[in-house]
Amino acid sequence: MKLTISRNELNDAVQQVSKAVSARTTIPILSGIKIDAHAQGITLTASDTDISIQSFIPLETADKVISTIHRAGSVVLPAKFFVEIIRKLPHEEVNIEVGDRFQTLIQSGAIDIQLMGMDPEEFPVLPVLEEERVFSIPGDILRTMIRQTVFSVTTSESTPILTGVLWSLAEGVLKFVATDRYRLATCKVNAGVDPGLHFSNVVISGKTLNELSKIIPDHNVLVDIVVADSQVLFKVGNVLFFTRMLDGTFPDTTKIIPNQFKTELFLNTKALSEAIDRAYLLSREEKTNIVRLSTTEDGSVEISSSSSELGRVQEMLTVEKLDGEPIRIAFNSKYMLDVLKVVDSENLFIGFNGPMSPIIFKPEHDNSLHLILPYRTTN
Amino acid sequence: MKLTISRNELNDAVQQVSKAVSARTTIPILSGIKIDAHAQGITLTASDTDISIQSFIPLETADKVISTIHRAGSVVLPAKFFVEIIRKLPHEEVNIEVGDRFQTLIQSGAIDIQLMGMDPEEFPVLPVLEEERVFSIPGDILRTMIRQTVFSVTTSESTPILTGVLWSLAEGVLKFVATDRYRLATCKVNAGVDPGLHFSNVVISGKTLNELSKIIPDHNVLVDIVVADSQVLFKVGNVLFFTRMLDGTFPDTTKIIPNQFKTELFLNTKALSEAIDRAYLLSREEKTNIVRLSTTEDGSVEISSSSSELGRVQEMLTVEKLDGEPIRIAFNSKYMLDVLKVVDSENLFIGFNGPMSPIIFKPEHDNSLHLILPYRTTN
Numbered sequence: 001m002k003l004t005i006s007r008n009e010l011n012d013a014v015q016q017v018s019k020a021v022s023a024r025t026t027i028p029i030l031s032g033i034k035i036d037a038h039a040q041g042i043t044l045t046a047s048d049t050d051i052s053i054q055s056f057i058p059l060e061t062a063d064k065v066i067s068t069i070h071r072a073g074s075v076v077l078p079a080k081f082f083v084e085i086i087r088k089l090p091h092e093e094v095n096i097e098v099g100d101r102f103q104t105l106i107q108s109g110a111i112d113i114q115l116m117g118m119d120p121e122e123f124p125v126l127p128v129l130e131e132e133r134v135f136s137i138p139g140d141i142l143r144t145m146i147r148q149t150v151f152s153v154t155t156s157e158s159t160p161i162l163t164g165v166l167w168s169l170a171e172g173v174l175k176f177v178a179t180d181r182y183r184l185a186t187c188k189v190n191a192g193v194d195p196g197l198h199f200s201n202v203v204i205s206g207k208t209l210n211e212l213s214k215i216i217p218d219h220n221v222l223v224d225i226v227v228a229d230s231q232v233l234f235k236v237g238n239v240l241f242f243t244r245m246l247d248g249t250f251p252d253t254t255k256i257i258p259n260q261f262k263t264e265l266f267l268n269t270k271a272l273s274e275a276i277d278r279a280y281l282l283s284r285e286e287k288t289n290i291v292r293l294s295t296t297e298d299g300s301v302e303i304s305s306s307s308s309e310l311g312r313v314q315e316m317l318t319v320e321k322l323d324g325e326p327i328r329i330a331f332n333s334k335y336m337l338d339v340l341k342v343v344d345s346e347n348l349f350i351g352f353n354g355p356m357s358p359i360i361f362k363p364e365h366d367n368s369l370h371l372i373l374p375y376r377t378t379n
Numbered sequence: 380m381k382l383t384i385s386r387n388e389l390n391d392a393v394q395q396v397s398k399a400v401s402a403r404t405t406i407p408i409l410s411g412i413k414i415d416a417h418a419q420g421i422t423l424t425a426s427d428t429d430i431s432i433q434s435f436i437p438l439e440t441a442d443k444v445i446s447t448i449h450r451a452g453s454v455v456l457p458a459k460f461f462v463e464i465i466r467k468l469p470h471e472e473v474n475i476e477v478g479d480r481f482q483t484l485i486q487s488g489a490i491d492i493q494l495m496g497m498d499p500e501e502f503p504v505l506p507v508l509e510e511e512r513v514f515s516i517p518g519d520i521l522r523t524m525i526r527q528t529v530f531s532v533t534t535s536e537s538t539p540i541l542t543g544v545l546w547s548l549a550e551g552v553l554k555f556v557a558t559d560r561y562r563l564a565t566c567k568v569n570a571g572v573d574p575g576l577h578f579s580n581v582v583i584s585g586k587t588l589n590e591l592s593k594i595i596p597d598h599n600v601l602v603d604i605v606v607a608d609s610q611v612l613f614k615v616g617n618v619l620f621f622t623r624m625l626d627g628t629f630p631d632t633t634k635i636i637p638n639q640f641k642t643e644l645f646l647n648t649k650a651l652s653e654a655i656d657r658a659y660l661l662s663r664e665e666k667t668n669i670v671r672l673s674t675t676e677d678g679s680v681e682i683s684s685s686s687s688e689l690g691r692v693q694e695m696l697t698v699e700k701l702d703g704e705p706i707r708i709a710f711n712s713k714y715m716l717d718v719l720k721v722v723d724s725e726n727l728f729i730g731f732n733g734p735m736s737p738i739i740f741k742p743e744h745d746n747s748l749h750l751i752l753p754y755r756t757t758n
Contacts, residue, residue, distance in 0.1 A: 081689055084660050090653065103690075110695040111657065116688065274469065278490065281463050309495065310460055311482075316489040 001073025001098040003037045005057065007089050007108065009066045013044045013055040014086050016239050019211050021079040022048035029122040032076035033083070035096070036120070037069045045126065046079060051208050052126050052242040053215070074120035075102050085113060126242060129228040135193040136224050137174065139216040139236065145176050145187045146209045148342045148368040153206035154180035161248035164203035171195050177253055178206065183335050184253055184371040185342075199227050203246040215239055257371060258360065261351030265301065266321035269348045269363070272303075273340040275315050279305040280333040282313045290375055291333035295326045305333070320347060329355045330375040339370040380452025380477040382416045384436065386468050386487065388445045392423045392434035393465050395618050398590050400458040401427035408501040411455035412462070414475070415499070416448045424505065425458060430587050431505050431621040432594070453499035454481050464492060505621060508607040514572040515603050516553065518595040518615065524555050524566045525588045527721045527747040532585035533559035540627035543582035550574050556632055557585065562714050563632055563750040564721075578606050582625040594618055636739065636750060640730030644680065645700035648727045648742070651682075652719040654694050658684040659712040661692045669754055670712035674705045684712070699726060708734045709754040718749045 017033055025031050025048065034045040041058040059067055075098045086094070091109035098104050102117030146165070154162040159181075166177040172195045175188040215236050216223065224235040234241040279291040283305040291305045299322050306312040329352060336359075340348075345363035352359055361370040396412055404410050404427065413424040420437040438446055454477045465473070470488035477483050481496030525544070533541040538560075545556040551574045554567040594615050595602065603614040613620040658670040662684040670684045678701050685691040708731060715738075719727075724742035731738055740749040 078689055081660055081664065085657060085692070088653070088657050088660070112693045113690065114693075115690040274467070278464060278467050281460055281467070285460065310457055311492065311494040313464070314491045314493075 001035070001037045001075055001096070002070040003042065003067055003097075004070070004093060004095050005042065005067040006064075007086070007092055007094050009057050010042075010094055011086050011089075013042075013057050013238075014083055016055045016215060017044045017046040017053045018079060018083045019214060020046040020048055020051050020053040021083075029076060029118055030124075031079055032118050032123070033079045034074065034076045034120055034123045036074045038072050039069070042067055042069070045123070047124055047126070049124070050205065050244060051211060052124075054126060054240040054242075056238040056240075058238070073098055075104055076118040076120050076123055077104060077115055078118075082115070126240075127228075127231055129226050129231055129233050129242075131226050133197060133199060133227040134224065135169070135174075135191065135197060136222045137189075137191050137193075139221045139223050141189055141191075142223050143213050143216050144344075145174070145189060145367075146213050148187045148366065149176040149178040149185040150206045150209050151338050151342065152178040152180060152183050152185035152370075156180070161203060161246055161250055163207075164205045164246040164250075165209055166250040167202040167204060168198075168200040169193060170198045170200070177250070179251070179253060182332070182373050183339075184256070185339070185368065186253075186257075186370075187366075187368040189367050201250055202227055202232065203248070203250050204232060204243055205246060208243045212241055212243075215241055256358065257369065258351070258353055258358070261324065261353055261360070263295065263324040263327040263352040264321070265295075265319055265350040265352075266347060267301070267317065267319040267350070269340060269343050269346060271317060272348065273337065275303045275317050276333050276336050276340065278315065279303050279313050280337060282307050282310055283333055285310055288375075289332045289334045290330050290377065291336070292328065292330045294328040295322060297326075324352075325354075327352045327355065329359065330377045331359060331372055332375065335372045339372065342368070380414070380416045380454055380475070381449040382421060382446060382476075383449070383472060383474050384421065384446040385443075386465070386471055386473050388436050389421075389473055390465050390468075392421075392436050392617075393462055395434045395594060396423045396425040396432045397458060397462045398593060399425040399427055399430050399432040400462075408455060408497055409503075410458055411497050411502070412458045413453065413455045413499055413502045415453045417451050418448070421446055421448070424502070426503055426505070428503070429584065429623060430590060431503075433505065433619040433621075435617040435619075437617070452477055454483055455497040455499050455502055456483060456494055457497075461494070505619075506607075506610055508605050508610055508612050508621075510605050512576060512578060512606040513603065514548070514553075514570065514576060515601045516568075516570050516572075518600045518602050520568055520570075521602050522592050522595050523723075524553070524568060524746075525592050527566045527745065528555040528557040528564040529585045529588050530717050530721065531557040531559060531562050531564035531749075535559070540582060540625055540629055542586075543584045543625040543629075544588055545629040546581040546583060547577075547579040548572060549577045549579070556629070558630070558632060561711070561752050562718075563635070564718070564747065565632075565636075565749075566745075566747040568746050580629055581606055581611065582627070582629050583611060583622055584625060587622045591620055591622075594620055635737065636748065637730070637732055637737070640703065640732055640739070642674065642703040642706040642731040643701070644674075644698055644729040644731075645726060646680070646696065646698040646729070648719060648722050648725060650696060651727065652716065654682045654696050655712050655715050655719065657694065658682050658692050659716060661686045661689055662712055664689055667754075668711045668713045669709050669756065670715070671707065671709045673707040674701060676705075703731075704733075706731045706734065708738065709756045710738060710751055711754065714751045718751065721747070 036043040045054045089108045095107040104115045104117040106113040174191040177186045226233040283289045285307045294302045301317045304314040343363040345365040347364040349362040358371045415422040424433045468487045474486045483494045483496040485492040553570040556565045605612040662668045664686045673681045680696045683693040722742040724744040726743040728741040737750045
């Protein structure tokens with residue numbers, strides 16, 4: 001293998017695939033990035049077996065030459081060093097040449113780097129997926145759906161299926177669900193997909209979705225999604241992102257979200273968020289994060305918390321609308337702050353069915369819905 | 380105690396003194412911030428016994444009323460919560476009232492906070508220093524002198540005196556020295572001080588100097604410095620910063636800096652820094668951080684490093700000037716990067732006296748001088 005390539009394009013591709021390199025792997029070849037130089041251009045691949053990322057660098061774009069292949073071939077280079085040195089090369093052009101026993105010379109300006117490469121034959125081969133269930137969704141919508149649900153997955157390995165987000169598609173509507181049994185986040189979007197296409201119980205690790213989010217560029221692109229039997233493939237520009245689905249059956253959560261409420265609140269998201277944040281400051285000293293919300297006779301809401309050692313915070317909040325029965329409810333303020341952080345709408349509906357029943361959040365304009373369980377306190 | 384105060388001024392003062400609150404103290408009263416309301420205004424104090432910070436808030440400035448004292452008095456409030464809640468109060472005015480058993484009510488807009496205060500009589504009294512040795516220095520110069528030396532103190536508690544920076548003043552020149560036995564940093568400035576004033580062996584903890592740096596504002600102010608018997612006091616605007624000196628005798632380092640060199644290099648600081656950084660990437664994989672510098676026959680410099688597992692980096696660097704004997708020397712690249720990071724001059728002199736002798740760095744325009752010991756390698 002012998003090639004010349006523009007540093008910027010090489011660097012972009014290296015940064016993208018580096019997200020699939022696991023920091024601590026027991027399989028030496030997976031600590032590397034595979035480089036394939038072929039007639040169409042250069043393909044970089046990295047994999048930690050859970051996810052695999054492949055980035056393709058073409059020979060040229062409309063306006064300039066990006067890479068020249070002098071001799072086709074492959075090599076696997078040690079990722080940690082390779083990623084950083086490529087980022088820190090000062091010159092525009094990089095030459096890479098593989099010699100005997102995968103000894104690789106990287107040359108740029110007055111800089112010569114000799115790296116011990118590894119045998120590309122040892123690198124795992126990426127799966128070829130049946131492209132039967134394929135649909136597209138704008139990148140910014142996918143990123144928002146991930147952001148509004150992924151924080152609710154569990155971090156506990158005792159229920160592995162709940163470390164993932166449930167994806168389902170039916171009648172053109174794509175829906176995400178995440179829960180850790182104490183809270184639940186859902187988001188659905190009419191993705192304009194062929195209504196004949198549907199799937200359910202596709203569960204993708206929350207960690208993987210966070211990595212996927214980083215691959216989706218800020219400028220708007222369509223993401224093509226291939227849902228195969230046990231793998232999902234995301235195509236974002238020149239990048240292919242493969243992930244396994246999680247094994248197991250995601251619990252049915254459709255019945256736990258009530259449609260009717262005994263108390264209905266409508267209020268400003270930011271004002272609520274700041275008030276809860278102040279009450280949280282005190283409650284976290286008690287480790288429980290308990291904050292209380294009570295309606296008052298004059299139609300306001302009181303947010304309060306207390307700590308046996310420090311004291312008490314109490315704050316009146318004006319609301320846009322308050323209907324139904326009075327309520328006094330205690331909850332984990334950290335969970336509520338997590339919800340309020342991902343809400344993009346200025347105003348927010350909150351529904352209650354008494355102090356022992358789930359609290360439901362519906363942002364005014366978002367496509368998300370959130371649930372948190374209250375604390376059952378005696379006071 | 381009962382007072383009304385502008386939130387912004389209170390917040391600024393609270394943030395300043397909070398730097399002296401120790402996160403883990405076994406003395407409960409030191410986890411608090413002391414508030415004194417008196418005829419002249421409000422004084423906040425915090426102390427971790429090593430350093431104490433006091434900030435004074437006047438009743439008014441030229442153009443506005445800042446605080447009103449309704450009833451003089453004192454209280455100590457729990458710092459961690461107090462610092463954060465004051466930062467997060469949304470209203471411009473804050474009322475603080477101390478009741479029975481130091482129960483304190485903080486009220487701002489629709490927010491009521493009840494805090495368990497502590498007895499101010501338990502709070503340590505700050506020392507009254509003999510103001511005999513007093514001088515002033517511009518804040519930005521003091522900050523630069525700290526930055527250019529403090530990184531060279533030792534972190535090892537086995538030689539406590541070397542965790543500090545040595546200050547001395549003689550003939551109007553203020554000098555700082557820091558060393559961890561493997562490297563040494565000095566910085567001296569003609570501070571325009573009365574030449575009759577002098578002191579030596581004043582050693583101030585590096586950690587304390589870092590905290591002091593944060594107190595010095597970006598806009599230029601004069602810092603008044605009082606050097607007493609075992610304490611030093613810094614006056615920065617309305618803030619008093621007290622610190623103990625470290626006990627012990629700082630080693631004499633005046634004789635280890637050579638004046639003559641067998642090899643003299645003059646080169647661009649940034650170009651050298653970037654080349655060392657690339658070589659460091661590989662050398663850190665070997666834990667030793669060894670990088671080599673060699674002069675070449677054509678008057679350039681070669682920077683190189685190697686790792687038995689990964690390979691080798693080698694880079695030619697053009698220099699402004701090279702005089703004297705050829706040199707090939709190995710050193711800890713992390714130490715050299717630390718030096719190059721604090722150098723503000725575009726160009727830099729480096730002097731060598733062979734591969735076993737200290738390397739000396741003199742930035743073209745800075746007032747600093749740095750020394751690092753080479754590695755004694757056989758190859």
